[in-house]
Structures are given as structure tokens and as C-alpha cells.
Amino acid sequence: MPTRTDPMTQPVDVIDPATPERRQAAGTQTLLRGLAAIECVATGTTEVKGIAARLNTPRSTVHRMLNSLVAEGYLHHVPYKGYLLGPKLIELGMRALEQxxxxxxxxxxxxxxxxxxxxxxxxxxxxxxxxxxxxxxxxxxxxxxxxxxxxxxxxxxxxxxxxxxxxxxxxxxxxxxxxxxxxxxxxxxxxxxxxxxxxxxxxxxxxxxxxxxxxxxxxxxxxxxxxxxxxxxxxxxxxxxxxxxxxxxxxxxxxxxxxxxxxxxxxxxxxxxxxxxxxxxxxx
Amino acid sequence: MPTRTDPMTQPVDVIDPATPERRQAAGTQTLLRGLAAIECVATGTTEVKGIAARLNTPRSTVHRMLNSLVAEGYLHHVPYKGYLLGPKLIELGMRALEQxxxxxxxxxxxxxxxxxxxxxxxxxxxxxxxxxxxxxxxxxxxxxxxxxxxxxxxxxxxxxxxxxxxxxxxxxxxxxxxxxxxxxxxxxxxxxxxxxxxxxxxxxxxxxxxxxxxxxxxxxxxxxxxxxxxxxxxxxxxxxxxxxxxxxxxxxxxxxxxxxxxxxxxxxxxxxxxxxxxxxxxxx
DNA sequence: ACTTACTGTCCCAAATATTGAGACGCAGTT
DNA sequence: AACTGCGTCTCAATATTTGGGACAGTAAGT
Structure with a gap:
């Protein structure tokens, strides 16, 4: 079933009007949701609740993904505070420039x-x-x-x-x-x-x-x-x-x-x- | 400056001996594989065949993921040539630094x-x-x-x-x-x-x-x-x-x-x- | 101290979303 | 022309993900 992400769910973020919530189904739902989670963090939605809302995805699923992302270094986690973009993104960004x-x-x-x-x-x-x-x-x-x-x-x-x-x-x-x-x-x-x-x-x-x-x-x-x-x-x-x-x-x-x-x-x-x-x- | 590295031809990674191929299962296989694919590209494995081999994953699956990653801007694609790290990674990397x-x-x-x-x-x-x-x-x-x-x-x-x-x-x-x-x-x-x-x-x-x-x-x-x-x-x-x-x-x-x-x-x-x-x- | 509102973690049955084999046409290389 | 690898597609099988819920812990407010 094509994941219907409701386009108008949450108040938008302040920094970047990007819309990580509208995604095309393509046979890689988990991947796309994970990437969307990264972008949520990038645009200032650093708390689980907000991310879950923006992705239109239950908390338990979001948690699971965030854990993986943290484990891989894509995000940083300050318990009970929020998530930040992780060091791996810095590394990849630099390498992207060099490439x-x-x-x-x-x-x-x-x-x-x-x-x-x-x-x-x-x-x-x-x-x-x-x-x-x-x-x-x-x-x-x-x-x-x-x-x-x-x-x-x-x-x-x-x-x-x-x-x-x-x-x-x-x-x-x-x-x-x-x-x-x-x-x-x-x-x-x-x-x-x-x-x-x-x-x-x-x-x-x-x-x-x-x-x-x-x-x-x-x-x-x-x-x-x-x-x-x-x-x-x-x-x-x-x-x-x-x-x-x-x-x-x-x-x-x-x-x-x-x-x-x-x-x-x-x-x-x-x-x-x-x-x-x-x-x-x-x-x- | 060390040897000019042409990203398309460089077979191995010189800088980081990370091993994106061995991953722990965690309930987010697709996400982890996708991220591993990004890291393959980062470390110089820019062709589908090589990525598939490194991830131990069939071509068709790898293709599907690469398509999504390209669509999201995490990778760049030069048809019949290979994949490169995409602009989104630059953006996220910069933002990670600022955060x-x-x-x-x-x-x-x-x-x-x-x-x-x-x-x-x-x-x-x-x-x-x-x-x-x-x-x-x-x-x-x-x-x-x-x-x-x-x-x-x-x-x-x-x-x-x-x-x-x-x-x-x-x-x-x-x-x-x-x-x-x-x-x-x-x-x-x-x-x-x-x-x-x-x-x-x-x-x-x-x-x-x-x-x-x-x-x-x-x-x-x-x-x-x-x-x-x-x-x-x-x-x-x-x-x-x-x-x-x-x-x-x-x-x-x-x-x-x-x-x-x-x-x-x-x-x-x-x-x-x-x-x-x-x-x-x-x-x- | 008590309440409230989160977060972080775990479990598990259901079923959806992913998988991967295979076939085909095309692009480059020999 | 022959060959190898890429890009796209389909489809049945099922492994993978899902998401509800329960619980404990944290932080902040009353």
C-alpha cells in the first residue's frame, strides 16, 4: 500500500521550509522515513514527538529508526533533551565536497x-x-x-x-x-x-x-x-x-x-x- | 596535497577503513542498508556491482535503494558511470557543524x-x-x-x-x-x-x-x-x-x-x- | 511531594512493505 | 559482433517491519 503521508499535518519549522514529510512511495519506505527523520533534525525538529508527528509515524517506529541512526553516527543523542545531526554527516559532507x-x-x-x-x-x-x-x-x-x-x-x-x-x-x-x-x-x-x-x-x-x-x-x-x-x-x-x-x-x-x-x-x-x-x- | 583522486576510478578507500558491510540487525534493515550504500559510495565503491557485493545484497534491491537515495539528493548519479555523494550530504554536513x-x-x-x-x-x-x-x-x-x-x-x-x-x-x-x-x-x-x-x-x-x-x-x-x-x-x-x-x-x-x-x-x-x-x- | 508530559525500552501478533530472481533492452568496451 | 554490466520492470513469497500498548524513568511545573 502506498504510504499516504498527510501533507498538511504540522505547523512548519522556522529555519527551512523544506518538507521532509511528503514522500513518494518507492519500495523503500523504511529508508525514506529514516532520511526524513534526519531532515527533521536538520530543520530543528529535534524531539521525538515532533518528528513522529511530522513523519506521521508512531513513536515506537520513530524510536527504532532514531536508534539506528544514532548507532550509525548520523545523529547524536542527548537523552531527554533531543537529537542533533551527527559526526558522520560532517564526514560525508566533507567527502561529498571533495568528490x-x-x-x-x-x-x-x-x-x-x-x-x-x-x-x-x-x-x-x-x-x-x-x-x-x-x-x-x-x-x-x-x-x-x-x-x-x-x-x-x-x-x-x-x-x-x-x-x-x-x-x-x-x-x-x-x-x-x-x-x-x-x-x-x-x-x-x-x-x-x-x-x-x-x-x-x-x-x-x-x-x-x-x-x-x-x-x-x-x-x-x-x-x-x-x-x-x-x-x-x-x-x-x-x-x-x-x-x-x-x-x-x-x-x-x-x-x-x-x-x-x-x-x-x-x-x-x-x-x-x-x-x-x-x-x-x-x-x- | 596528496594524489588527485578521481572518484569514479578509485577502487578502494584510502582514508577510512570503515566497513559499511557488516551491520547489526535491529528492525530497520532497509534503512541500515541504505546508509551502508551511502558509505560505500563515500569510500570509493561507486558502481552498482561493487556496492551489491559489499552489501551482500542482490542487484535489484540495491538499485531500488540507490534510486531513492538519488531522488532524495543523498547521492548523485552519472548514468553508466557511477554514483557520487550528493548535495544533500553537503547541506546536512554544514548544518551538523553549525548545530x-x-x-x-x-x-x-x-x-x-x-x-x-x-x-x-x-x-x-x-x-x-x-x-x-x-x-x-x-x-x-x-x-x-x-x-x-x-x-x-x-x-x-x-x-x-x-x-x-x-x-x-x-x-x-x-x-x-x-x-x-x-x-x-x-x-x-x-x-x-x-x-x-x-x-x-x-x-x-x-x-x-x-x-x-x-x-x-x-x-x-x-x-x-x-x-x-x-x-x-x-x-x-x-x-x-x-x-x-x-x-x-x-x-x-x-x-x-x-x-x-x-x-x-x-x-x-x-x-x-x-x-x-x-x-x-x-x-x- | 505530587502531577503531568514526555522519553526510552520492550514485547508480539498481524500484515504490509520488502525482497530477490529473472527477463529484457540499452550503454559502453573489446 | 560479442560481451559485460547497467537500468527498469514484474511478481509471488515471506521476511521484515509495523504499531499498539505497558512500564519505568526523567524533567518540569504546581
Whole structure:
């Protein structure tokens, strides 16, 4: 019988609007429930009662799974207090980063870029409709940026995201743009993208230059310059961006930064086997 | 940096000799097998056949689980090539780090210590019979240290490890010491600890001062100075260490560093609610 | 001290969700 | 072309998981 998980059971958690409770049946119920339990803990539901409620699963079953997860190191347990994510997840997370050749190859280049610009540099890839941050070199100026490795952000309203969009058919742009423009503002201060006609016009310009700008669309006070990274088959597989606070990012500087960021992105692309295309526009 | 490891071809795991194949039954077979599959991928067994063999499970079952794991983002799949650890693991790993209040609280202090000394600083906790590295600030000198966040090392032959041992009954020291002295050398170049009588004498001295030394026992050419971090109940819950290459670590400097490292550790302890004990020795 | 609301642990019959063999088509490699 | 291994599917058998319930212990409130 396909496990019917009631989609609207519990008040949602505060940190991450992810919904570990809606799962597709697939012949691995126990596994999926266990993973969902991990995600409950990750998103702040650290007590048995809450987890049981979110998974729509009796306490006794949840206990059994939590015990196994603790035994394997995926969770940590403080008796009568709650559960925390365990050390094995740290270990696996680190290894996941290392397994991506992309990160290892890109690191020297983005470090150089960070040093040269003094600003925060990000490396990200597409994951679903979002950017997934794979690496970050913090700014050498005092400023903190709230982005973090492992975080996700909308594609259409970030520098990296727009760079990644350059590798998609323009038909998808609209969809991604509207998703952000429509979406209820997740974390308070996201201004959102420009209105579509203007946005499209800008994107078309970006496509020609092969680098993009972001003017406080994702976060007030933050501007950035991004460029896509391509692999041997000329597919966009990642993007990098240089981000900084508005005072450090006047229009003129952004214009200067464009070719620099693109050059860094190209250097990474070359590591992946990409070869500069000889055609007129420079980009196919 | 050691040899570039291509995750797709690397047959065995070099880093962690864990054995994901032997699992205890517990009423969650499917979950445990799924987790074991993840660990197979983590340790370099990236193909279906190999995973099935390691788990002692038929192909069709393994496929089913892998599909679920991919669907949930725990694994990445390159058709006809193999599986890689997925983005969700990165996300969870990062969150696991953040959930440990320890890391967040300690960060400023170890950064300050790193800046002050110019050397590599580590933060670690006990996990079983090993140190588990929770955080690392790289040296500002050119030297690379092969330690990484998420890595495990023997307790008895590392600076951090010895600092953590200060929180254990001396009866356990012997056991931990012998484990390392006996153990077949995992990664080539570990010299191992001093002979027991001498080792014990040193440890006794460390206990009085509440900071420890490591003289190339874990890695040739690397010396370090460590100190334990205590919580509100005066239990040792973590340790920090400053590590550097021998030329930067003459005996005199290590002697100077001791109190400095201890002060940093105490500062972190205070953040955890620890209160300096007034007793004569300074440490209970 | 007493109550309340949890958590953690165990047992066990019921039956569901998982298993695993096998067959088929496809992808890469020789 | 032949071969090996992957990815997908089906289905009957049953091992595995389920979940209700009872009990003891903890933490917090009255």
C-alpha cells in the first residue's frame, strides 16, 4: 500500500521550509522515513514527538529508526533533551565536497580571484530551480556575507544564478524569473528581480557578454558580477561570482570586473576540458 | 596535497577503513542498508556491482535503494558511470557543524589564536577512541597540514588527542597508548608514541599544567601544543591545538605557547559556562 | 511531594512493505 | 559482433517491519 503521508499535518519549522514529510512511495519506505527523520533534525525538529508527528509515524517506529541512526553516527543523542545531526554527516559532507572534481579544480582560480578583488567569491551549480553553493572564499574586507557553502538560493535573483541561466534556453528564464517575482518572500529582505521586460532585456545583454550583473536583487546592499563555467561539451556546469557591498561596487568597477570574472571562469572551464570557441561572438 | 583522486576510478578507500558491510540487525534493515550504500559510495565503491557485493545484497534491491537515495539528493548519479555523494550530504554536513554550539562559540577564539601564532589551529572532540576534527584554521605560513575537518586521528599520538585524554581517568591512557603503539601503521608515516613509562611520565606533567605537547608522534616534522576545553560541569568536551613544522617549533617556543593555548582554551570553556576553579592546582 | 508530559525500552501478533530472481533492452568496451 | 554490466520492470513469497500498548524513568511545573 502506498504510504499516504498527510501533507498538511504540522505547523512548519522556522529555519527551512523544506518538507521532509511528503514522500513518494518507492519500495523503500523504511529508508525514506529514516532520511526524513534526519531532515527533521536538520530543520530543528529535534524531539521525538515532533518528528513522529511530522513523519506521521508512531513513536515506537520513530524510536527504532532514531536508534539506528544514532548507532550509525548520523545523529547524536542527548537523552531527554533531543537529537542533533551527527559526526558522520560532517564526514560525508566533507567527502561529498571533495568528490566533486569541480571544487578541487576551481579552488585555486577562485582564490586568486578573491585575492585580486578583495571581495567574496562564490562557486555554485544548478540544483533544481536553485543555485547550490559549492564553495566560498570570504571577503578580506570586514564584511560578512550570509551565504554559506551548502546553501541554496533562487536562480533568477542572484549573480551566480543568472550566470547559470545563461546556459539555459531563454524559454526557461521567464519561468524562473516569475517564480521568484511571485514567491512569497522567504526571509524578509529579498527585493526580488526587475519586472520581466526589463529583466529579459538585461539577460539578453548578459548573454552576449557572457557575464552577468546582480544589483541588489537578492539582498539589499549587495551587488555582484558573475560568469558561467563550461565543460568539455560546452555545457554550463557551474558559475562563479564576485560579490560585495554597494559602496565597493560602483557601476564602473562592475564593468571592469566583468572581463576579469569571465577570465577566471574560463580558466576553470579550461581545466574541465573546455576549449575557447573561435566563433565571432566568442560564445556559441 | 596528496594524489588527485578521481572518484569514479578509485577502487578502494584510502582514508577510512570503515566497513559499511557488516551491520547489526535491529528492525530497520532497509534503512541500515541504505546508509551502508551511502558509505560505500563515500569510500570509493561507486558502481552498482561493487556496492551489491559489499552489501551482500542482490542487484535489484540495491538499485531500488540507490534510486531513492538519488531522488532524495543523498547521492548523485552519472548514468553508466557511477554514483557520487550528493548535495544533500553537503547541506546536512554544514548544518551538523553549525548545530554544534561548540564550533560557533570557539571560532572567534581559535581564529584569534591562529592570527596570534601564525600556525595551524585545530578544534576537536573525542569520538570513540579517536579525535574528531571539528574545525581548522590553516596556517598563514605556506605550509599545508593534511588534517581536515571531519577527519579522525588516534587520541594518543596527537596534540589534540592528548589534551582530550587529560579529561579521562589515567587508567584509560594506557589502553589508548598501547592501541596506537601496537596498531599497524595506517598511513605510512606515523612514528607512534613514546614507550609507555616515558609517555606516562610526560602525561602526568601535562595534567598538572593542563596543556600538552606533541613531538612529531603523529606526523614526522609536525609538533604541536594543545589544551582541553571544559564545559559547565568541568568535563573535558573538546580540545584545541596549535601545530606547526619543527623549524617553527623549537622547545622554547612551545614552552611559551603552552599558557597561550591554555588561555584560549579557557576562553572557550568560559563561553560554555565553565568557571575557573579556585583550587590550588588550578585544575581539579 | 505530587502531577503531568514526555522519553526510552520492550514485547508480539498481524500484515504490509520488502525482497530477490529473472527477463529484457540499452550503454559502453573489446 | 560479442560481451559485460547497467537500468527498469514484474511478481509471488515471506521476511521484515509495523504499531499498539505497558512500564519505568526523567524533567518540569504546581
Amino acid at each position: 566533486r572534481p569541480l571544487v578541487a579544480l576551481a579552488r585555486p582560480h577562485i582564490e586568486a580571484l578573491a585575492q585580486r578583488t578583495g571581495d567574496t567569491v562564490h562557486l555554485g551549480v544548478v540544483d533544481g530551480d536553485e543555485v547550490f553553493y559549492l564553495d566560498k572564499i570570504p571577503s578580506t574586507r570586514g564584511l560578512e556575507m550570509r551565504s554559506r557553502v551548502g546553501l541554496r538560493m533562487p536562480l533568477a535573483s542572484t549573480g551566480i544564478g543568472k550566470a547559470l541561466m545563461l546556459g539555459m534556453p531563454p524559454s526557461r528564464w521567464r519561468q524562473l524569473h516569475d517564480a521568484v517575482a511571485t514567491a512569497p518572500d522567504t526571509v524578509g529582505g529579498r527585493p526580488g528581480p526587475l519586472p520581466w521586460p526589463k529583466y529579459e532585456k538585461l539577460m539578453a545583454g548578459f548573454l552576449r557578454r557572457d557575464w552577468v550583473l546582480d544589483l541588489e536583487e537578492n539582498e539589499i546592499g549587495v551587488r555582484c558580477v558573475g560568469a558561467p563555467v563550461r565543460d568539455i561539451s560546452n555545457q554550463v556546469v557551474a558559475a562563479i561570482s564576485v560579490a560585495s557591498a554597494v559602496p565597493y561596487m560602483p557601476d564602473e568597477r562592475m564593468a571592469e570586473l566583468g572581463p576579469i570574472v569571465r577570465a577566471a571562469a574560463d580558466a576553470i572551464s579550461k581545466e574541465l576540458g573546455w576549449k575557447q570557441d573561435g566563433s565571432a561572438t566568442g560564445r556559441p | 554544534r554550539p561548540l564550533v560557533a562559540l570557539a571560532r572567534p577564539h581559535i581564529e584569534a589564536l591562529a592570527q596570534r601564532t601564525g600556525d595551524t589551529v585545530h578544534l576537536g572532540v573525542v569520538d570513540g577512541d579517536e579525535v574528531f576534527y571539528l574545525d581548522k584554521i590553516p596556517s598563514t605560513r605556506g605550509l599545508e597540514m593534511r588534517s581536515r575537518v571531519g577527519l579522525r586521528m588516534p587520541l594518543a599520538s596527537t596534540g589534540i588527542g592528548k589534551a582530550l585524554m587529560l579529561g579521562m581517568p589515567p587508567s584509560r591512557w594506557r589502553q589508548l597508548h598501547d592501541a596506537v603503539a601496537t596498531a599497524p601503521d595506517t598511513v605510512g608515516g606515523r612514528p607512534g608514541p613514546l614507550p609507555w613509562p616515558k609517555y606516562e611520565k610526560l602525561m602526568a606533567g601535562f595534567l598538572r599544567r593542563d596543556w600538552v605537547l606533541d613531538l612529531e608522534e603523529n606526523e614526522i616534522g609536525v609538533r604541536c601544543v594543545g589544551a582541553p576545553v571544559r564545559d559547565i560541569s568541568n568535563q573535558v568536551v573538546a580540545a584545541i591545538s596549535v601545530a606547526s613544522a619543527v623549524p617553527y617549533m623549537p622547545d622554547e617556543r612551545m614552552a611559551e605557547l603552552g599558557p597561550i593555548v591554555r588561555a584560549a582554551a579557557d576562553a572557550i570553556s568560559k563561553e560554555l559556562g565553565w568557571k575557573q576553579d579556585g583550587s590550588a592546582t588550578g585544575r581539579p
